[in-house]
Amino acid sequence: MGAGHAHRLYRHGHSPVHALPPHTKLAAVFAFVVVVVSTPRAAMWAFALYAVLLATVAAAARVPAGFLLKRLLIEIPFVAFAVLMPFVAQGERVDVLGLSLSVNGLWGAWNVLAKGTLGVAASVLLASTTELRELLLGLQRLKLPPLLVQIASFMIRYGDVITDEMRRMRIARESRGFEAKGVRHWGVLAKSAGALFIRSYERGERVHLAMVSRGYAGSMPVIDEVTASRAQWSYALALPVTALAVCLLGWTL
Amino acid sequence: MHVPDGFIDAPVSAAAGVVAAGAVAVSLRGARRELDERTAPLAGLVAAFIFAVQMLNFPVAAGTSGHLLGGALAAILVGPYTGVLCVSVVLLMQGILFADGGLTALGVNITNMAVVTTVVAYAVFRGLVKVLPKKRRSVTVSAFVAALLSVPAAAAAFTLFYAIGGTTDVPLGQVLTAMVGVHVLIGIGEAAITALTVGAVIAVRPDLVYGARGLTAPLKLRVNGELVDAPATEQVPARAAARSPRKLLLAGLGASLLLAGVVSFYASASPDGLEKVAADKGIDAKAEDHAAADSPLADYGVEGITNGRLSGGLAGVIGVGVTVVAGTGVFWAVRRRRTDDNDSSPVSTSV
Amino acid sequence: MTTPAAPASLEVSGLAFAYPDGHQALFGVDFSIARGERVALLGPNGAGKTTLVLHLNGILTGGAGTVKVAGLPVGRKHMAEIRRRVGIVFQDPDDQLFMPTVREDVAFGPAAAGLKGAGLEARVDRALEQVGMAGFKDRPPHHLSFGQRRRVAVATVLAMEPEILVLDEPSSNLDPASRRELADILRSLDVTVLMVTHDLPYALELCPRALILSEGVIAADGRTGDLLADEDLMRAHRLELPFGFDPRSVKTSTKISTPE
Numbered sequence: 001m002g003a004g005h006a007h008r009l010y011r012h013g014h015s016p017v018h019a020l021p022p023h024t025k026l027a028a029v030f031a032f033v034v035v036v037v038s039t040p041r042a043a044m045w046a047f048a049l050y051a052v053l054l055a056t057v058a059a060a061a062r063v064p065a066g067f068l069l070k071r072l073l074i075e076i077p078f079v080a081f082a083v084l085m086p087f088v089a090q091g092e093r094v095d096v097l098g099l100s101l102s103v104n105g106l107w108g109a110w111n112v113l114a115k116g117t118l119g120v121a122a123s124v125l126l127a128s129t130t131e132l133r134e135l136l137l138g139l140q141r142l143k144l145p146p147l148l149v150q151i152a153s154f155m156i157r158y159g160d161v162i163t164d165e166m167r168r169m170r171i172a173r174e175s176r177g178f179e180a181k182g183v184r185h186w187g188v189l190a191k192s193a194g195a196l197f198i199r200s201y202e203r204g205e206r207v208h209l210a211m212v213s214r215g216y217a218g219s220m221p222v223i224d225e226v227t228a229s230r231a232q233w234s235y236a237l238a239l240p241v242t243a244l245a246v247c248l249l250g251w252t253l
Numbered sequence: 254m255h256v257p258d259g260f261i262d263a264p265v266s267a268a269a270g271v272v273a274a275g276a277v278a279v280s281l282r283g284a285r286r287e288l289d290e291r292t293a294p295l296a297g298l299v300a301a302f303i304f305a306v307q308m309l310n311f312p313v314a315a316g317t318s319g320h321l322l323g324g325a326l327a328a329i330l331v332g333p334y335t336g337v338l339c340v341s342v343v344l345l346m347q348g349i350l351f352a353d354g355g356l357t358a359l360g361v362n363i364t365n366m367a368v369v370t371t372v373v374a375y376a377v378f379r380g381l382v383k384v385l386p387k388k389r390r391s392v393t394v395s396a397f398v399a400a401l402l403s404v405p406a407a408a409a410a411f412t413l414f415y416a417i418g419g420t421t422d423v424p425l426g427q428v429l430t431a432m433v434g435v436h437v438l439i440g441i442g443e444a445a446i447t448a449l450t451v452g453a454v455i456a457v458r459p460d461l462v463y464g465a466r467g468l469t470a471p472l473k474l475r476v477n478g479e480l481v482d483a484p485a486t487e488q489v490p491a492r493a494a495a496r497s498p499r500k501l502l503l504a505g506l507g508a509s510l511l512l513a514g515v516v517s518f519y520a521s522a523s524p525d526g527l528e529k530v531a532a533d534k535g536i537d538a539k540a541e542d543h544a545a546a547d548s549p550l551a552d553y554g555v556e557g558i559t560n561g562r563l564s565g566g567l568a569g570v571i572g573v574g575v576t577v578v579a580g581t582g583v584f585w586a587v588r589r590r591r592t593d594d595n596d597s598s599p600v601s602t603s604v
Numbered sequence: 605m606t607t608p609a610a611p612a613s614l615e616v617s618g619l620a621f622a623y624p625d626g627h628q629a630l631f632g633v634d635f636s637i638a639r640g641e642r643v644a645l646l647g648p649n650g651a652g653k654t655t656l657v658l659h660l661n662g663i664l665t666g667g668a669g670t671v672k673v674a675g676l677p678v679g680r681k682h683m684a685e686i687r688r689r690v691g692i693v694f695q696d697p698d699d700q701l702f703m704p705t706v707r708e709d710v711a712f713g714p715a716a717a718g719l720k721g722a723g724l725e726a727r728v729d730r731a732l733e734q735v736g737m738a739g740f741k742d743r744p745p746h747h748l749s750f751g752q753r754r755r756v757a758v759a760t761v762l763a764m765e766p767e768i769l770v771l772d773e774p775s776s777n778l779d780p781a782s783r784r785e786l787a788d789i790l791r792s793l794d795v796t797v798l799m800v801t802h803d804l805p806y807a808l809e810l811c812p813r814a815l816i817l818s819e820g821v822i823a824a825d826g827r828t829g830d831l832l833a834d835e836d837l838m839r840a841h842r843l844e845l846p847f848g849f850d851p852r853s854v855k856t857s858t859k860i861s862t863p864e
Contacts (some may be wrong), residue, residue: 026349030356037357038263115259119355127350133704135349145281153295155304157702162301197302197450198457204298205303206699208665212762213692214713217685221715460624 011128017061017131021228022138024236029126031240033248036118041111047118053242054121061129072117083109132156146155151174157207162200169196191214255347256362256411258355262298265418276368277341283334287463295327296331302450303327304346321439321604322407325378325400329464330454333375340367362413374403378464392465393452400447404440438585442485462567482510611675612636613796614660615647620820621655621667629655630667631820637768639674642790642797643671644807644828647817648842653800655816657770660798661690662819674767689719691766695773697753701745706737706756709745713764731763735789755789768796772805775803804832808854816841829854 017025039046058068087101096105130138136156140149143250228236261269303323323343327336341363347353354362381395412429419428455462612630612638622628637643647653659671662678671678673689686804694700703709710728719727730763732738735755745753754774761769774790775783787810801807807814807828814828818841824831831837832851838844845851 031348033258033356037258037266037355112257112259116257116355119258119357123349123356132350145277147281147284148277148338148342148345151296151300151338152346155300155339155342155346158298158301159304162298162305195453196801197298198453199297200301201298201454201458201461203699206694207702209658210692210694210700211702211712212663213687213690213694214662214760215687215716216712217684217716221712458624 009056010131011067012062013062015061015129017057017125018234020232021141022130022134022180023141024228024233025126025130026135026138028236029122031237032122032243033119034242035240038116039092039115039247039250041107041114043253044114045111046246046250047114050118050243051121051247053239053246054118056124056240057125059126063125063128067128068121068124069130072120154208156202158171158200158204161203161207162196165196165199165203169199256358256414257343258357260355261358261361261418263357265414268360268361268403269358269364269414269418273341273360273368276364280334280337280341284332287332287335291524296335296339299323299327299330299336300342303340303343321369321443321446322366322404323443324367324407325396325403325443325587327395328371328375328397329378329447329451330462331512332463333371333464335373336371337367344469361411361418363413365410370403370407373406374399375464377402382464389452389455389459389465392455392462393448396451396464397408397448400442401440404436404443405433412491423539453464455490466523468545557589610702610805611639613641613673614798615670615671615672616640616656616659617669619656619659619661619669619671621664623655628660629820632669633817633820633823635825637796637798639767640794641813642799642811644811644814645798645800645817646802646804646814646843647833649802651817651841652789652820653817654670654772657692657772657800660768661687661772673760674838684717688713688764689767690770691761691764691768693754693757693761693772693774693804695776697750698746699758700760701753704744705742706732706745706748707741709756710760710763713760727763727765731759734762734793735759736785747781752779753784754778754782754786758789762793762795766795768798769793771797771799771801773801773803774799775801775806782844784850791841804843804851805849805854806831808851816843818842828829 036047036050039050058065087105094101094106102104127135136149139152203235303326322340324336324340327339330336331339343356344359344362344367348356348359348362378395378399381398381541382391385395409429409432411430412425415428451462455465459465459545500565616636617634619633620628621630632858633652633656639752645653645656655664659667659678660673662671662680662683665679673686676682676686676689678686701709703712704781707728711724712730714724714727728741729738732741735758737752737755737759740748740752740756745756748756755813758769758771771790774786778786783806787806790799790810797811799811800809811828812826815822816824816831816837823835823841824837829851832845
């Protein structure tokens with residue numbers, strides 16, 4: 001089954017960023033995003049500096065720009081919304097190239113775009129330099145309640161199971177000459193969804209039984225202790241601390 | 254419906270974070286009763302399923318993006334508390350892994366998509382299951398209706414957040430219409446998938462459907478030709494379940510009222526969205542020198558109250574009130590009905 | 605056959621169980637296995653074999669009857685201890701192996717029991733040694749061959765130093781060479797073994813004693829060679845020997861009574 005030790009967002013590498021303990025990275029990303037969101041939207045230069053900071057991290061992690069940009073596509077729905085804002089928002093209006101745009105809407109669009117993009121980029125960097133299992137360990141280290149970590153780890157494990165079962169069922173369907181071509185076949189697909197759930201569950205149940213049989217009682221045993229040295233913490237927290245300095249400047253200037 | 258970073262202003266995001274953390278904490282306590290060793294993997298599977306289902310994203314004109322939510326499915330299969338946890342975990346992992354939904358907006362996202370959907374769906378579901386005849390079909394039908402209603406409820410909750418903490422003042426009427434309108438459509442898809450899945454599971458493994466626990470008859474065992482009763486292990490959790498939604502609902506109601514009232518009043522001191530909205534409402538209330546007095550915004554705000562902040566806060570409270578009352582109404586009605594004819598149902602005699 | 609004085613590794617009495625959908629799988633099962641014995645549990649599909657196995661470490665409970673492992677009753681009270689003592693190797697190694705590397709998978713059980721550091725490492729090494737997979741420590745399990753995966757699955761259970769090893773269809777899907785290698789490994793182990801199987805020659809080769817589970821009760825209990833040679837009994841319980849196989853011509857089962 002392969003049990004989710006790698007995910008398609010992860011980019012294998014041996015950079016200093018990859019080597020950082022997962023919980024320091026999680027803390028750093030979270031703090032960074034909080035700082036970005038609390039920055040006043042008028043301080044445009046601050047957002048440029050944040051982008052430079054992230055670019056530095058990406059360079060240190062040896063994540064190519066193309067990879068990062070491709071992953072940023074996830075925010076397209078927000079972009080669509082942001083583009084609409086200047087047209088539908090209320091308030092004072094300004095003429096740009098013959099179009100009447102709302103000043104407030106323009107600011108709003110900028111705000112959502114800048115902060116949203118920086119947030120997405122930070123998460124993408126985290127996901128591409130941290131293995132899934134490490135992320136879970138990191139969350140566990142950051143004292144996320146064990147029940148949540150347990151659900152998350154089952155979720156990731158079953159993600160594989162579901163994909164696997166889905167593939168088998170598709171092969172079985174196609175071997176019998178079925179091909180989903182349009183709306184007429186949605187019924188078949190919908191019924192497959194129910195069957196998929198039962199099949200995945202029963203397979204997942206067997207995995208769980210195997211775990212329980214080996215003494216699993218709700219939390220993953222710690223096989224390799226993850227600890228972070230002070231140097232690693234300071235290295236990871238350099239990002240949000242720098243960002244905080246920028247943010248404070250943004251509020252005072 | 255995943256809210257990105259920067260979409261809702263910082264104070265409201267933080268307040269939503271507190272609400273979400275509270276809801277998760279309550280759910281963690283409650284889930285201990287729902288989750289035994291054998292349902293734990295089911296919770297994980299439900300989360301994985303929801304994760305997959307939420308990947309079907311499509312843009313919504315005036316909102317962020319629309320997709321199936323899965324809260325109803327989670328609540329029905331694993332119970333309301335565990336359901337909240339499942340969807341919260343999905344949102345957390347989506348935020349970290351796929352950058353889907355901002356990390357700072359996690360509180361908003363959890364409150365909308367994990368808490369509101371689950372609570373509304375479970376209340377409606379339990380209500381209908383009690384009212385309808387005790388058959389498997391009833392469970393499927395109830396699941397359909399519960400899922401159908403849970404999605405627009407989440408959309409309404411989103412609009413509420415937008416109203417008190419949105420960073421841009423797109424007319425609220427438009428946001429509400431677009432969000433709820435589109436999500437009624439999504440709700441139909443959600444309802445179909447939820448009903449099909451629950452129906453399929455209940456046909457094969459009725460023991461896996463938390464919401465249908467009262468429907469199974471006690472087992473008989475034949476040992477060496479003699480018939481004996483199987484020890485009743487399921488009765489205790491079923492009884493606890495009958496009590497659980499009320500606490501969850503009360504907690505949810507309290508939290509949302511707190512959020513809508515106190516927090517929005519406080520948050521209006523922030524430089525962004527709310528001040529604008531509240532100010533607009535204030536101007537509306539005064540009915541003076543505002544060009545957009547006849548815009549959809551005009552019938553927002555509470556008339557006769559001149560203080561902009563107060564008006565905004567009150568509007569928020571009323572909004573939450575309407576949403577929650579709609580959701581809980583069924584539950585209360587059912588509860589009364591159950592006290593009226595006490596022994597009609599063998600399992601859930603305790604209230 | 606051995607007749608040891610030590611408490612029985614496994615005692616099952618009056619075990620009955622029905623699934624929540626109403627289907628009853630066990631109708632009062634009684635048997636006991638002495639320490640150091642290797643016993644085969646035979647039976648047709650749907651006889652309740654897997655259901656029985658899941659009762660041995662308390663995964664299924666709530667029916668009637670009792671199960672005792674080395675004198676300890678299976679129940680909520682001693683669950684952790686029971687699960688350490690009963691090592692179940694499931695039929696599909698893909699269900700059993702869920703960690704990213706062989707080492708972590710084998711370490712899972714002992715680590716869950718609280719073992720750490722060098723002690724844990726030594727336990728892992730020993731278990732892998734026993735199944736001849738010591739060189740595969742850092743490989744991901746899903747990149748191994750099926751036979752290797754099954755051996756690692758056995759190692760994951762051996763690492764817990766169980767009182768009794770329960771194998772569900774250990775020879776299924778194995779090619780003849782892997783099948784023989786696994787037999788050699790099982791023979792070399794110094795634990796009580798309960799082997800659930802359809803593979804009658806394999807049962808004869810490894811287990812001096814056999815139980816036949818049919819329609820939820822123990823239908824026969826005796827020397828494997830005798831049971832397999834009883835044509836009426838075999839037919840009555842839908843058990844069939846492979847084409848051309850004659851249990852009377854095989855001598856292995858009586859020879860190998862105690863390991864080593």
